[in-house]
Amino acid sequence: MNQxxxxxxxxxxxxxxxxxALWLRRDxxxxxxxxxxDIAGQCSYGNAxxxxxxxxxxxxxxxVWSNLPSLLFSQDSPFVIRWSRLPQLLPWLMRFMGQCTQEHAKTNAKRLARLLRQTYSGYEPLLDDAPSARALVRNNGCLYAYTTEKGLRGAQADIAQRRxxxxxxxxxxxAGIEALEPAMAGQSVGGVLFPRSCHLRDTQGFIQALAAPMIADGSLRRGHAMxxxxxxxxxxxxCDDGSTLVADRVVLAAGAWSTQLAASLGEKIPMDTERGYHVEFELGRELLTRPTCPVESAFYMTPLANGRLRAAGTVELGSLRDPINPARIRYIEERVRKVLNIDAPVSHRWMGFRPTLPDCVPVIGPSREDARVIHAFGHQHLGITLAGATGExxxxxVRGQAPEWLGEYSASRFH
Structure with a gap:
């Protein structure tokens, strides 16, 4: 056997x-x-x-409790379930619903906020080493636009929590929404601007630019860990080719496939898959200048390089093996056309797998079964956002300087 x-x-x-990998190389x-x-060929490719x-x-x-009927039974919803998968999803759904309390939501929001504070400090040294990646970053903020008074009233608790x-x-x-994004004229009753937010002109290109030194020096190995x-x-x-890699330490950052590898060590982690979708339009012009989210529809419309517009989001609970759901594509496409009044054809459709834990907080830290294995997965909708912070x-x-609070993100919280 090749080792x-x-x-x-x-x-x-x-x-x-x-x-x-980049943070560890820096050490x-x-x-x-x-x-x-491909580098960033899965969930990191198709996000917002x-x-x-x-x-x-x-x-x-x-x-979630008050919206449960529409979530369970309406296909015209930003959150849907594949009923054929319900028996397999039930254990995860029960844990998820158990987190839908005021107390748990407050705790989990604090945990997410603590990681989110390191969004830019986690990326800054990596971008210093990769000017071509930095060139793909645009700092125009991000916009939430509420299309109904009910939606805006319902957002007040989230606004207060963020404050x-x-x-x-x-x-x-x-008027403030329209002043920032004229294309949204008449489409909202108000919203929220997040001025510190950035977006990427080419997500996969950004991550590949960061990874370029590893590709150049042969540190990238093609293989499927089984x-x-x-x-x-x-x-x-x-690996699937019969080879074996022996490591002093392993960082498990395989996204939706991570729990299968953790399970091979005997560790059960209650993560399941959110299937996310995107639709792209070749507009030939920049209709929006920043990511804009019509919040009630639960997707982002993000301007990309070369006049592309990507609409990405919604949630579908299903299997890694289920085919793409055309109804999810139609859901996004129809709403983008209505909001922005565009008739350009769809140039690209995509579906990917978001690794999601019941509390919506990632797992970061050593495995309970073997401390030489370090978990770094379960980022749900925040993989791009929290990648640098997670690496940090x-x-x-690894250097023995982790903050004491990192223990709150361990998989042991589920046991």
């Missing part, structure tokens, strides 16, 4: 895995990044391209 010895292997070439570690496909440093409100919150957590925001009326094995000489990573925390843990 190679490594100091640290990071499994997963998405935003989080790349950031973890002088020999790092291999193990990825079966936004650094959402304000997004501390977990989806698991008390409003209590010192998250910068500016509450706007309809299972992990704890051995006296290190952690063995068995993982590197701090």
């Amino acid at each position: 190679t010895r490594n100091e640290i292997v990071v499994i997963g070439g998405g935003a989080v895995g790349v950031a973890c 002088g570690h020999q790092v291999v990044l193990l990825e079966p496909g 391209s936004t650094f959402a440093e304000y997004a501390c409100s977990p989806i698991a919150n008390p409003s 209590s957590l010192d998250i910068e925001q500016e509450v706007l009326d309809a 299972r992990l094995q704890s051995c006296s000489d290190g952690v063995h990573i068995h 925390l993982v590197a701090a843990h």
